[in-house]
Amino acid sequence: MEHQHAREPMNRRVEDGLQRGRAVEIVVDGLPVPAFEGESVAAALLAAGTRVLRTTARHGAPRGLYCGIGVCFECVMTVDRRPNVRTCQTPVRDGMEVETQRGEGQWPGIAARSSSRGGA
Numbered sequence: 273m274e275h276q277h278a279r280e281p282m283n284r285r286v287e288d289g290l291q292r293g294r295a296v297e298i299v300v301d302g303l304p305v306p307a308f309e310g311e312s313v314a315a316a317l318l319a320a321g322t323r324v325l326r327t328t329a330r331h332g333a334p335r336g337l338y339c340g341i342g343v344c345f346e347c348v349m350t351v352d353r354r355p356n357v358r359t360c361q362t363p364v365r366d367g368m369e370v371e372t373q374r375g376e377g378q379w380p381g382i383a384a385r386s387s388s389r390g391g392a
């Protein structure tokens with residue numbers, strides 16, 4: 273599966289009249305994505321043109337930012353090797369490693385279980 277950000281990142285940010293935090297870079301599925309301190313991981317990815325943040329456990333259907341306020345959990349990704357992190361509630365940090373989450377995600381060193389619940 274080719275990732276949306278596997279090309280030169282887009283910039284969908286409003287440029288005029290805003291003060292931003294320090295420019296930083298996060299690494300998403302091994303590729304650099306520009307971000308600014310104070311914005312969420314989901315916002316940085318949205319600005320870069322990335323829509324798919326995870327895939328569902330049962331059918332592998334794509335999911336992305338939905339509520340944007342920490343309620344729906346549609347935006348979960350693996351952040352710094354920790355699965356199920358709500359990226360709309362997680363501020364970027366320079367060098368943060370983010371991965372598109374497949375299904376329920378997986379903790380490092382813990383075998384994945386077969387899923388029979390939830391998700392589309």
Ligand code: FES
Pocket residue numbers: 336337338339340341342343344345346347348358359360361
């Ligand atoms: S988009 Fe709903 S919890 Fe993040």
